[in-house]
Amino acid sequence: MNNKETSAISPRRADDYPEWYQQVVKAAELAENSAVRGCMVIKPWGYGIWENIQRHLDKMIKDTGHSNAYFPLFIPLSFLEKEAAHVEGFAKECAVVTHHRLEARDGKLVPTGELDEPLVVRPTSETIIGESFARWVQSYRDLPLLINQWANVVRWEMRTRLFLRTAEFLWQEGHTAHSTQQEAVEETFKMLDVYADLAENFLAMPVIKGEKIPEERFPGAVDTYCIEAMMQDRKALQAGTSHYLGQNFAKASGIKFLNQAGEIECAYTTSWGVSTRLIGGVIMTHSDDDGLRLPPKIAPKHVVIIPVIPKPETEASVLEYAESIARDLRRQSFDGIPVEVIVDRRDMRGGDKSWEWVKKGIPVRVEVGPRDIESKQVVVYRRDKGPREKSFLGASQAVEGISQLLLDIQSSYFNQAKSYRDENTRRDIASPEEFKRFFTPKNEERPEIHGGFVLGKWAGGAEALKLLEELKVTVRCLPLEQSGTEGRCVVTGKPAVKDAIFAKAY
């Protein structure tokens, strides 16, 4: 027994968190860097997670009255120029198409055929969708317009990390237009609630709903709301955003309608989105030193059955037994779909196979061997327990209990994540000095995992922002749940009323 390697992922979280993250992504075969700088290849196991998120969220979006549509990848440069704040926000990270053909010269392909007007690869679609909306809306009877699109977008980021920040990423973006401010604001909150529901009940990722401070708003928005989650290095991850755009984009795009009084009015619009970043959030919320841990509801497969074949002559009977268990499991349902089972028949060593699935984060591993056929039993391993912790169950008992088992794992992940967040959220920071101490690592050279969330008062102001910048801390949001009490700003000590969440962030 060689126990020198007690965890499957090296380094461990505590030793080098960013490197641990990369190794988890690699070991679980979720994604890899591509030949194109900053753009990732999402591998089948990672894409399966995205498909599950899509399937679930798409239903939620449709259940709230929205319809899917699709708009162009390319946006005429002039469209982006229409909204001043919007341009400023995205100008520095746009990929621009300037030519439409290639010509061979001296064996090289050279772009020719310059476009009259450059096309920007969409960093987000407010302006191009706004152009359509403007044509679609004439009367208050055409409103509300409730549209969503699943798409890829490109933001030419300086520094990229798989899933968390890539130059191209997949997302959904909802775009709606309304006849009144009130209705648009309600829409903004409704979709924020949908995102919080998705995060907590599907990704098992506890989140705080809140409003962004003006400095953190979406370029061109009147108000930006977000859900914020805590990762295991205690940094915050913005997991989704919902924007109330007021009439800013409607004015820029000319989305006007004749109201009941016969007056021309600009519509009130919203936009909201979540991206493949959610997968990064799931990884950093749940995974451990043995690799990925997937909440059952997003796992591409719920159960892997690993046949144990000690002697070649046992192979046929063991495989047959494994397939029969698989059939029975597939007749069970979990979260509204049949239980997803894979029988791993690959010709390789059992130990390797088993660890591979641990690292991929599959919720349940089932081993079946010759001895189990006789006794009609199976060996069950749960990913939320130790990798060697097994239980012997009767086959029918295991099959009938699978749905409940998956639910147990789902809620154990959520509870663990919530406890971790609560344990690392300080509500009692009394002074700016204490605030600073909380966010300062002991080791400046190689900062250890430190800090967390601070729930405290915030008065705002340039001085406060500068102090935060020095600490590399940001106001994550002003939680929707406000105490309304008076106190002192945890950054400056000035009198303040607003509650805010402070943290270092991704």
Add this chain to the structure above:
RNA sequence: CGGGGUGUAGCUCAGCCCGGCUAGAGCACUAGUUUUGGGAACUAGGGGUCGGAGGUUCAAAUCCUCUCACCCCGACCA
């Protein structure tokens, strides 16, 4: 765009400072033997124009010049 660094086998890297046998290791891969409720061991094998171009030299992975790509730290960010 500033400051630093790296390009050698599928992957991780050694060799470079101080030029010199046929360019190496570990992992992975292929085959065989043993092992088998479990992250195996042994043996044999396949795989490289040392990022690219030019130069110095009897001789370049190693020195020089240019160039390309990527990584890290900053500014920016779902």
